[in-house]
Amino acid sequence: MVTSSLSELPFLGVSHNPEIKKQVMIPNGVVPNITNFSRATFKKDQTCTAHTHHDMWEVYLVEDGILSMTCNGKTTEHPKGSCVTIEPGEEHSASNQHAEDLTLTYFGVLDVDERHGLK
Numbered sequence: 001m002v003t004s005s006l007s008e009l010p011f012l013g014v015s016h017n018p019e020i021k022k023q024v025m026i027p028n029g030v031v032p033n034i035t036n037f038s039r040a041t042f043k044k045d046q047t048c049t050a051h052t053h054h055d056m057w058e059v060y061l062v063e064d065g066i067l068s069m070t071c072n073g074k075t076t077e078h079p080k081g082s083c084v085t086i087e088p089g090e091e092h093s094a095s096n097q098h099a100e101d102l103t104l105t106y107f108g109v110l111d112v113d114e115r116h117g118l119k
Contacts (some may be wrong), residue, residue, distance in 0.1 A: 002030065006039065014040055016048040016093075026107075035108035039063075042096035042104070050093040057109045058086040060094070065102030068095045 009023040026037035035056055042048075042065070050070065060067065060083065067078040071092045078084055086092045088111045096102035 014048055016051055017046065020046050020048060033110045033112060035110060037105075037107040039103065039105045042094070042102040044096055044099055044101075046102075047095035048093055050091050052089060052091045053086075053108070054088055055111050056088060057111060058092075058106060059109070060084045060086075060104050060106040063103040063105055065096060065100045066098050067102055067104065068097045069093075070095075 004025045006023055006025070009025065011021040011023060014020040014022050020040055020042050022038045022040035024036055024038045026034060028035045031037075060069075060078075062078050062080050062082045062084075064080055066080070067082065067084065069076055069078060069084055069092060071086060071090050073091075077097075094104070
């Protein structure tokens, strides 16, 4: 068994915007097909730049605040308690457009589904 505690984990910059801070509870390579399991906090007007993962699904759980997610050019808002899944190949960006901090728990899963051309 491996454990981690948010109270003991360092804050690191998110790869798509280092000003947004995350804590990585499970790093890449520890659990098969999971690229990370992390928690990030966005301050007002912080945005993770648009990007695409061709080999990975991403799943976001909104713990606090309201997530503004732009996926393939369409922006939608997701309040606390929402779960958002991004499929491989979907261009997406996450942002906080509200005064309250946005806290997300998220993870990536390598795509092993033949529909997306990976095995």
